[in-house]
Amino acid sequence: MKTIYIIGFMGSGKSSVGHELAKSLNKSYIDTDDYVEEKHGKISEIFQEKGEKTFRLYEIDALKETSNFKVVSTGGGIVEKQENFKTMKKNGIIFYLHTSFEEIANRLGQDVNRPLWNKAVEDQVNLYNRRIPIYKEFSDYMIDTDQKSIQDVVNEIIHIVKSIK
Numbered sequence: 001m002k003t004i005y006i007i008g009f010m011g012s013g014k015s016s017v018g019h020e021l022a023k024s025l026n027k028s029y030i031d032t033d034d035y036v037e038e039k040h041g042k043i044s045e046i047f048q049e050k051g052e053k054t055f056r057l058y059e060i061d062a063l064k065e066t067s068n069f070k071v072v073s074t075g076g077g078i079v080e081k082q083e084n085f086k087t088m089k090k091n092g093i094i095f096y097l098h099t100s101f102e103e104i105a106n107r108l109g110q111d112v113n114r115p116l117w118n119k120a121v122e123d124q125v126n127l128y129n130r131r132i133p134i135y136k137e138f139s140d141y142m143i144d145t146d147q148k149s150i151q152d153v154v155n156e157i158i159h160i161v162k163s164i165k
């Protein structure tokens, strides 16, 4: 089985879906954010002390170093680097979890642990609007997650994966 990559905006459910998906398929699972944190410390501190640029370099390496896993959830900014697209494309299938801005705002609220969310609403909206077309372009399949449970989304992905085997 090719690796399944889960991409999408912060709060789209990438980690929960990836984790459940791997469990259902009985495959290995990793989250690139967790991988980076284990290697380099808390993401909020990396942003604060070393800046986003450094974080993006760690993220590029994390994606490459986790290519032996079968289900990989990524950070929302994985699409900021074209190199990451190449890594994912070469190794697997890319699923984009699409979630409306309203639902993301509901789910994340005032989360202060995500440096790129912990900003004025205008900045959040701008980031969201800038990224959506990139997720669409980066991905092989798009799954709408609004009003769906984690299990609903997992089932949709499994259905697609089985149909392309």
Ligand code: S3P
Pocket (backbone or CB within 6 Å): 008, 009, 010, 011, 014, 033, 043, 074, 075, 076, 077, 078, 113, 114, 115, 116
């Ligand atoms: C980021 C999303 C975060 C994390 C970092 C940057 C982004 O991951 O990688 O805070 O640029 O959108 P989640 O999407 O898992 O919150």
